[in-house]
Amino acid sequence: MRLLLHLVAKDLRRKARAPFAFVAALSFPILFAGMIALAFGGGGKLPKVRLLVANLDEGVVGSAVVSAFGSPRTAGMFETTRVTEAEGRERMERGRASAFLTIPKGFTRDLLDGRPVTLRLVRNPSEGILPEIAAQTAGGLADLLEGARRVLSAPLLRLRPYLEDGIDSAPADADVVAIALEATHAIGGASSLIFPPVITLRSELFGGTEPAAEDKGGTGSQIFLLVLPGVAVYALFLVAENAMRDVLTERTLGTLRRQLAGPLTPGTYIVAKALYTCVLATAAIAVVSLVGWTVLTRPVSLPGFVLVSMALVLAVAGTAAAIYGLAGSERAGATLAGAIFLAMGFLGGGFFRIESLPPGIRSVAPFTPLYWGTQGYRALLEHGATLSGVARYAGVLIAMGVALLGVGMAALHRSARAGTAA
Amino acid sequence: MFDVRGLVKSYGPVRAVDGVSFAVARGELFGLLGPNGAGKTTIMSMLSGLLPPDEGRILFDGIDLASKPLAVKAALGIVPQDPALYETLTARENLNFWGGLYGLSGSALRSSVDRVLELIGLADRARDPVKTYSGGMKRRLNLALGLVHAPRAVLMDEPTVGIDPQGRLNVLDAVRRVAASGTTVIYTTHYLDEAETLCDRIAIMDHGKILAEGTLEELKRRVGGRDVITVRGAPDLSPLLPRIDAMPGVTVASAEAGKLVVAVDGSGRGAVELLSAVLSSGLAIDGISIQPPSLSTLFLNLTGRELRD
Numbered sequence: 001m002r003l004l005l006h007l008v009a010k011d012l013r014r015k016a017r018a019p020f021a022f023v024a025a026l027s028f029p030i031l032f033a034g035m036i037a038l039a040f041g042g043g044g045k046l047p048k049v050r051l052l053v054a055n056l057d058e059g060v061v062g063s064a065v066v067s068a069f070g071s072p073r074t075a076g077m078f079e080t081t082r083v084t085e086a087e088g089r090e091r092m093e094r095g096r097a098s099a100f101l102t103i104p105k106g107f108t109r110d111l112l113d114g115r116p117v118t119l120r121l122v123r124n125p126s127e128g129i130l131p132e133i134a135a136q137t138a139g140g141l142a143d144l145l146e147g148a149r150r151v152l153s154a155p156l157l158r159l160r161p162y163l164e165d166g167i168d169s170a171p172a173d174a175d176v177v178a179i180a181l182e183a184t185h186a187i188g189g190a191s192s193l194i195f196p197p198v199i200t201l202r203s204e205l206f207g208g209t210e211p212a213a214e215d216k217g218g219t220g221s222q223i224f225l226l227v228l229p230g231v232a233v234y235a236l237f238l239v240a241e242n243a244m245r246d247v248l249t250e251r252t253l254g255t256l257r258r259q260l261a262g263p264l265t266p267g268t269y270i271v272a273k274a275l276y277t278c279v280l281a282t283a284a285i286a287v288v289s290l291v292g293w294t295v296l297t298r299p300v301s302l303p304g305f306v307l308v309s310m311a312l313v314l315a316v317a318g319t320a321a322a323i324y325g326l327a328g329s330e331r332a333g334a335t336l337a338g339a340i341f342l343a344m345g346f347l348g349g350g351f352f353r354i355e356s357l358p359p360g361i362r363s364v365a366p367f368t369p370l371y372w373g374t375q376g377y378r379a380l381l382e383h384g385a386t387l388s389g390v391a392r393y394a395g396v397l398i399a400m401g402v403a404l405l406g407v408g409m410a411a412l413h414r415s416a417r418a419g420t421a422a
Numbered sequence: 423m424f425d426v427r428g429l430v431k432s433y434g435p436v437r438a439v440d441g442v443s444f445a446v447a448r449g450e451l452f453g454l455l456g457p458n459g460a461g462k463t464t465i466m467s468m469l470s471g472l473l474p475p476d477e478g479r480i481l482f483d484g485i486d487l488a489s490k491p492l493a494v495k496a497a498l499g500i501v502p503q504d505p506a507l508y509e510t511l512t513a514r515e516n517l518n519f520w521g522g523l524y525g526l527s528g529s530a531l532r533s534s535v536d537r538v539l540e541l542i543g544l545a546d547r548a549r550d551p552v553k554t555y556s557g558g559m560k561r562r563l564n565l566a567l568g569l570v571h572a573p574r575a576v577l578m579d580e581p582t583v584g585i586d587p588q589g590r591l592n593v594l595d596a597v598r599r600v601a602a603s604g605t606t607v608i609y610t611t612h613y614l615d616e617a618e619t620l621c622d623r624i625a626i627m628d629h630g631k632i633l634a635e636g637t638l639e640e641l642k643r644r645v646g647g648r649d650v651i652t653v654r655g656a657p658d659l660s661p662l663l664p665r666i667d668a669m670p671g672v673t674v675a676s677a678e679a680g681k682l683v684v685a686v687d688g689s690g691r692g693a694v695e696l697l698s699a700v701l702s703s704g705l706a707i708d709g710i711s712i713q714p715p716s717l718s719t720l721f722l723n724l725t726g727r728e729l730r731d
Contacts, residue, residue, distance in 0.1 A: 003523070010508070010519045017510035017551070254506030258567070261470040262523050263496040 003264065007272035008279060011246065015280065025238035026284050029231040030291050048079040049130045052088045052100040059108020061145065065119070066103070068141050077133060088122075098127040099134035111149055112156050155182040226353065229377035232288045233370050234341065234350040236316050239284045241337040243277035244320035247412055248330040256416060266416040270321075270409050277317040285309045292381075300380050303387040308376035311394035314401030315369040321408025325415060344370040369404075372396045423448045423483055423575055423606050424469070430477035431464050438464045439475070440630035446575075446608060446623075451601040453621030454610040455717065461630040462610040463503065466579045469608065471495050482575070496524060499573035499605075503580045505564035509553040513544055513563050516552060517570050524571035538566040542596050558589025565596055575606035582616065594620060614717045626721060633724045642715050650719045651693060653682040653700055655707035665699045672696055676727055680708075685722050 055062045069080045088100040102120040110117045121138050123131030158179045250256040327333030345351050348370035365371040376393030379385035424446040431439040439461045446452040454462045467473035471491045480487040482494045508516055517535040539545040542562040568576055582590045601607050611617055617624050625635040659682045671687035686692035
C-alpha cells in the first residue's frame with residue numbers, strides 16, 4: 001500500500017506541475033454549460049424580445065393583436081414598439097429588433113368575413129432564440145383568433161360594423177343586449193368543449209416527476225441544470241483519459257522501464273495508475289459539483305450523489321484503461337479515446353438530452369457508461385432521487401467499470417511488459 | 423557477485439545475444455565494449471530483469487534472477503542509456519521518488535539524496551525543474567537516480583552517449599567515485615578510451631558474442647604487438663590492395679574512400695614494406711599514422727574492422 005501511495009503521490013505532483021490538461025478538461029463542462037445558460041438564459045432572465053409592430057389594420061382585432069404582446073402574461077417577454085412599415089424595415093435592416101410583425105390592412109374585416117388573412121413576421125436570425133419566441137407567440141395568437149372566430153361567428157357578424165369602424169364607434173344599447181345574448185348562446189354551446197377542456201396538456205419532465213425544487217437563478221440556472229450533467233460526465237471521461245494515458249507517456253519517457261527495473265511489478269504499477277485516475281476523477285467531480293451547487297443551490301441526496309459519483313469514477317477509469325490497454329501507442333490511444341468519447345457524448349446524451357434524440361440513438365445510449373452517469377445525475381438533480389432511486393444507474397456503472405477495468409488493466413499489464421522489454 | 427552463464431536472446435531470426443558468459447566480482451568495474459548492435463543493451467536488459475533470456479541464467483550473489491526477480495532488482499541500480507526523468511519535477515523530487523521506490527524514507531532518504539546530489543555536482547540546482555537543465559546535467563541526474571538507494575551493484579548502459587565533453591568528464595568522474603566506494607559496476611560503452619581508463623576488466627563484444635575478456639593489460643597482450651597503420655590520401659587507394667595483401671604479416675582491416683587501415687606485425691618489417699609500397703605507388707598521400715597495440719588494435723584483430731564511435 002505504501003508503494004501504491006508513493007506512486008500516486010508522484011503522479012499527482014507531476015499533474016500539479018503541469019495542470020493544463022486537467023484544468024482544460026474541467027473548464028469544459030463549466031464553460032459549456034455556463035455559455036449555454038448565458039446565451040439562452042441570460043444568467044437568470046431571458047432578454048426581452050424586441051418586437052416591432054406595424055398595424056395597418058383599422059379594426060379592433062388588429063389592435064387586440066398588438067395588445068396581446070403587451071398583456072401581463074407576455075409583458076415580461078416582449079418589448080413592443082409600434083412602427084410604420086418603412087420604419088420597421090429600416091430598423092430590421094440595422095438589426096435593431098428581434099422580429100417585425102405586420103398586421104395587414106383590412107385584417108379585422110377579412111377575419112370576420114372568413115377570408116384568409118396573413119400576419120407577416122420577419123425574424124432577425126442574429127438574435128438566436130428570441131425571434132422564435134415571437135413566432136411561436138404570434139402563431140398561438142393566430143390559432144386563438146381562428147378559434148374565437150369560429151365559435152363567435154354569429155355575434156361577430158352583428159358586431160362587424162362597429163369593429164370595422166374602430167372601437168370608438170359604440171353600438172346602441174339594444175344591439176349590445178342582442179349581441180350579448182347571442183354570444184352567450186354561442187359560448188354555451190361550446191362550453192362542453194372548453195369548460196372544462198376535453199383535452200388537457202400536462203407538461204412534465206422525462207422520468208415522471210416534476211423538478212425537485214425551484215432554483216433561485218431562474219431560467220439561466222434551469223438551462224445550466226439541463227446542460228451540466230451531460231457535459232460534466234463527458235469531461236470526466238477526458239480527465240480519466242488524460243490520467244490513464246500516462247502509462248504510455250511513461251513508456252515513451254523511459255520512466256516505466258526504469259521503474260520496472262526496480263522492485264516494482266507491472267501489476268502494482270498499473271493498479272497505481274488506475275488509483276491515480278480515480279483520484280483525479282474524484283477531484284474533478286468535486287470541483288464541478290461545487291460549481292454546480294453554487295449555481296443551482298438545490299438540495300440533492302448526498303448518499304445518492306456519492307454512490308453515482310464513485311460508480312462513475314470506476315466506469316471512467318475502466319473505459320480509459322481499456323482504450324489505452326488496447327491502443328498500441330500514445331497517439332493511437334489519444335485518437336481512439338477522442339473518437340469514442342465524442343461518439344459517447346452524442347449517443348449517450350452528453351451534449352443533448354436523451355429525450356430529444358431519435359429513437360434509434362436512444363436505443364444505443366444505454367450501452368454507454370456516459371448515459372448511465374448522466375441519467376444518474378439527472379435523476380438526482382431534476383427529480384430529487386434518493387439513494388435507492390439511483391441504485392440502478394450506479395449498479396450498471398459499477399458493472400461496466402469493473403468489466404472495462406479488468407480488460408483494460410490486463411491489456412495495460414501486457415503493454416507495460418512489452419514496453420519495457422523493447 | 424554476478425555469474426552469467428550461457429545467455430541467449432533472439433529477436434526473430436536475429437540472435438542478439440549468443441551464448442554470453444562472464445563473471446563480475448564484488449567491487450569490480452566491468453566493461454562491456456562493443457559497437458552499436460553488439461548486444462550490450464540486450465544483456466543489460468536481461469541483467470536488470472526486464473527481459474527474460476531465451477537460454478542461460480543470471481545469478482546475483484547466488485540468487486537466481488529468474489526465481490527471485492524483485493529481491494535482485496532491489497539490490498541493483500539502473501542507469502539507462504537515455505535519461506529517464508520526470509522533467510516537470512525538480513532533481514530533489516526525482517531523487518525522492520526513486521529513493522522511495524526502493525524503500526528509503528525520512529532522514530535516510532534525505533541524507534541519501536544529499537549524498538548523490540553532491541556526487542554529481544547538482545546540489546545548487548536541486549530545486550529547479552529538470553526541464554530547465556542542460557543535456558549534461560540531465561545525464562548526471564540520470565546517473566544519480568541509479569545510485570540514490572546505495573545499490574550493491576549498478577548497471578550503466580552507455581551513460582555518456584550524446585553528451586558534451588565537459589559533461590562526459592563529470593559523468594566519468596562520478597562513475598570512478600562510485601566504483602571507488604566499493605559498488606560493483608557493469609558499464610557498457612562503445613568508446614575505447616572509456617573502457618581503457620575506467621574498467622578493471624573488459625569484455626569485447628560483437629554480434630552478440632564476447633570475443634575477448636580480461637584486464638586491459640591482458641587484452642593488450644593478446645594483440646601480440648600488432649600495430650595499426652592508417653593511410654589517408656587519394657579518394658581511391660584500392661590500387662594498393664593487391665600489393666598489401668601479398669605482404670607477410672600484414673592484414674587489410676578496412677579500405678574505403680580516402681582511408682586505408684592495416685594491421686601489421688610489430689617487428690617493424692611489415693610496416694617498412696607497407697610504407698615503401700604506399701610511397702612508391704604514386705598515389706597522393708595526405709598522412710600516415712601508426713597506433714601501438716591497444717584495445718582498438720585488438721578489436722581490429724578480432725573482428726577485422728575498426729570500432730567506431
